[in-house]
Amino acid sequence: MTQKRFSALPGFGLTMGFTLFYLSALVLIPFAALVIRACEISWADFWRLATSDRALASYRVTFGASLVAAVANAAFGTLLSWVLVRYEFLGRRWIDAMIDFPFALPTAVAGLTLASLFAPNGWLGRFLVPLGVEGAYTWLGIVIALIFVGLPFVVRTLQPVLQNLEREVEEVAATLGAGRLRTFVKVVAPSLAPSVLTGFALAFARAIGEYGSIVFISGNKQFKTEIAPYLIYIRLEEWDYTGAVALAVVLLVFSFLLLGAINLLEQWSSHFEH
Amino acid sequence: MATTLTSRRTAAHQKSERGTEESPVIKWSLIVLALAFCAIFLLLPLANVFVQALSKGWDFYWASLTHEDSWAAIRLTLIVAAIAVPLNVLFGLAAAWAIAKFKFRGKSILITLIDLPFSVSPVVAGLMFVVLFGLQGFFGPWLDAHNIKIIFAVPGIVLATVFITFPFVARELIPVMQATGTEQEQAALTLGASGWQTFWHVTLPSVKWGLLYGIILCNARAMGEFGAVSVVSGHITGHTDTMPLRVDKLYNQYDTAGAFAVASLLALLALFTLAIKTFLEWKQSHAFAKAQQELAPAAAERDARLWKADNETIRIYKEKGHG
Numbered sequence: 001m002t003q004k005r006f007s008a009l010p011g012f013g014l015t016m017g018f019t020l021f022y023l024s025a026l027v028l029i030p031f032a033a034l035v036i037r038a039c040e041i042s043w044a045d046f047w048r049l050a051t052s053d054r055a056l057a058s059y060r061v062t063f064g065a066s067l068v069a070a071v072a073n074a075a076f077g078t079l080l081s082w083v084l085v086r087y088e089f090l091g092r093r094w095i096d097a098m099i100d101f102p103f104a105l106p107t108a109v110a111g112l113t114l115a116s117l118f119a120p121n122g123w124l125g126r127f128l129v130p131l132g133v134e135g136a137y138t139w140l141g142i143v144i145a146l147i148f149v150g151l152p153f154v155v156r157t158l159q160p161v162l163q164n165l166e167r168e169v170e171e172v173a174a175t176l177g178a179g180r181l182r183t184f185v186k187v188v189a190p191s192l193a194p195s196v197l198t199g200f201a202l203a204f205a206r207a208i209g210e211y212g213s214i215v216f217i218s219g220n221k222q223f224k225t226e227i228a229p230y231l232i233y234i235r236l237e238e239w240d241y242t243g244a245v246a247l248a249v250v251l252l253v254f255s256f257l258l259l260g261a262i263n264l265l266e267q268w269s270s271h272f273e274h
Numbered sequence: 275m276a277t278t279l280t281s282r283r284t285a286a287h288q289k290s291e292r293g294t295e296e297s298p299v300i301k302w303s304l305i306v307l308a309l310a311f312c313a314i315f316l317l318l319p320l321a322n323v324f325v326q327a328l329s330k331g332w333d334f335y336w337a338s339l340t341h342e343d344s345w346a347a348i349r350l351t352l353i354v355a356a357i358a359v360p361l362n363v364l365f366g367l368a369a370a371w372a373i374a375k376f377k378f379r380g381k382s383i384l385i386t387l388i389d390l391p392f393s394v395s396p397v398v399a400g401l402m403f404v405v406l407f408g409l410q411g412f413f414g415p416w417l418d419a420h421n422i423k424i425i426f427a428v429p430g431i432v433l434a435t436v437f438i439t440f441p442f443v444a445r446e447l448i449p450v451m452q453a454t455g456t457e458q459e460q461a462a463l464t465l466g467a468s469g470w471q472t473f474w475h476v477t478l479p480s481v482k483w484g485l486l487y488g489i490i491l492c493n494a495r496a497m498g499e500f501g502a503v504s505v506v507s508g509h510i511t512g513h514t515d516t517m518p519l520r521v522d523k524l525y526n527q528y529d530t531a532g533a534f535a536v537a538s539l540l541a542l543l544a545l546f547t548l549a550i551k552t553f554l555e556w557k558q559s560h561a562f563a564k565a566q567q568e569l570a571p572a573a574a575e576r577d578a579r580l581w582k583a584d585n586e587t588i589r590i591y592k593e594k595g596h597g
Contacts, residue, residue: 009459010469012376015368019384022365026436027390030402033412037405076311083308087301095309097552098316103491104544104551105320106498108518109537112525113319116326116534123318148315180296209395212500212518216525229397229501236401236505241410248398255393 038249041242049246057223058231059250065139065227066207069146074200076147077154078192084155085162102151107212114145115217137219142227145213150206154199161195161269194269201265205258209251323541327534338524338535346512347520347536350428354516355496358435362492363485366443371477374451375459385448391440399437400505403430426508431516434502439492446488447481454480483561487554494547498540 084096118125118135135141173183211229218225235244405411407424424430462472500518507514524533
């Protein structure tokens with residue numbers, strides 16, 4: 001059989017063959033089908049479909065809400081990981097375990113319960129709506145859903161880095177007369193920045209493609225709270241495959257650009273860890 | 275060696291904490307802010323699911339769950355997971371074996387391709403299968419002529435679910451298998467074990483926790499997937515509605531308590547997943563700490579070499595070690 005000269009273990013041919021077959025059948029061929037379909041569209045048609053007023057409005061909603069949510073996640077994620085790593089308090093372990101809850105909860109359930117919480121008669125809505133904060137069926141609702149979905153990314157990227165941070169360095173800064181705030185800004189923050197940025201990018205990338213949680217809470221109003229993935233769904237319902245594919249290509253291109261950026265960021269932050 | 279290093283570092287930590295602590299006021303404000311955030315974004319949504327589900331009483335709750343169509347949705351979800359998860363486990367084991375135990379060109383490209391489904395929007399993932407098998411798709415006319423239904427039927431739902439959950443098991447197993455190295459397998463083979471025996475008795479036991487971790491995450495996503503499944507399902511009540519789709523349908527029919535009743539089962543699944551995940555991480559961090567204490571210097575040296583060689587593994591272990 002195919003025995004590689006650098007490893008005496010058997011089974012390379014079998015496992016590699018199966019891996020490539022399975023990968024091709026379930027990921028690469030469907031992917032190629034989409035790309036081929038996209039290539040069949042003429043440039044003029046593509047441009048018209050991908051930049052229609054409704055499409056442009058949906059990109060604005062998707063990218064705008066994702067950006068705001070990712071910024072919020074970066075801020076609260078940093079706070080949460082700081083508190084979880086540096087402080088000891090009752091229930092810390094429970095909170096730590098709960099951070100992954102948004103990963104485990106099906107997105108449809110997340111959207112459903114958040115919409116109900118922020119609705120005018122919901123637990124939070126009954127206090128917030130009179131104050132003018134409408135979280136259900138609005139743009140803000142999309143941001144709320146995306147904050148929930150993206151919550152674990154920054155925390156889980158930052159936690160290990162924060163744990164391995166040498167506290168001696170902070171001590172040196174303190175000995176040299178720096179205040180706590182100054183130490184944080186000048187000494188701690190720079191070494192956390194790459195990881196916060198990585199977590200931010202991961203949350204942002206996830207938010208761009210998110211669908212399940214948003215459709216429940218956004219109200220899906222054209223030009224106002226309609227996200228790009230939902231518009232793809234609508235195009236399919238209208239049997240407009242070409243329109244759906246054109247929008248999907250825009251989303252995919254953006255996802256891959258972001259993926260490339262994340263890889264660069266991870267390389268950068270791994271430099272920092274040494 | 276490792277032990278002295280650790281104890282020296284902990285002592286240093288304890289000493290240095292004096293000059294590097296925030297004032298109690300700031301410390302407790304940060305804690306309260308963090309707790310408030312967790313309460314609003316984690317605890318309230320979770321509690322709300324169960325309170326809303328039971329808002330019309332236990333009888334209504336039970337009736338919603340045992341409704342014929344909800345029952346069909348539960349069954350379909352279980353069937354889809356029962357097909358998708360084992361397939362991805364088989365793939366994960368094969369891919370991890372090939373990637374972790376052998377050297378070959380293009381390995382990083384292969385890993386990137388395995389991760390590909392994670393960076394695709396679920397709706398776009400569903401669209402891929404519609405383009406492939408839908409009526410206007412590449413194989414649509416042929417399938418229609420042979421009366422095979424994939425889109426708007428169970429096979430499409432399974433395909434979309436497999437795609438979405440594709441990387442979970444492989445991604446957990448690759449770093450674990452890389453960390454265990456090949457020495458043990460080589461020893462087993464030298465002593466006369468067959469390839470399969472080596473795999474079953476040496477490799478599989480050493481990666482069992484990582485494998486279970488991957489399975490748990492894969493299963494949670496498989497049962498909870500909404501976007502991709504929604505695109506290919508066709509929403510035929512009683513036939514192609516999975517549990518998340520059933521939640522959506524009930525919600526759109528203004529049966530909110532019914533929607534929450536079905537959703538509460540999915541929330542329980544999430545809690546169960548979280549519990550197993552936490553347990554596995556705890557187990558791993560204990561095993562890790564124990565191994566560090568017991569390691570002979572030579573083994574520690576080999577370990578350090580292994581870890582240095584594989585940056586990804588280090589990162590994963592750090593995450594899990596302290597999780």
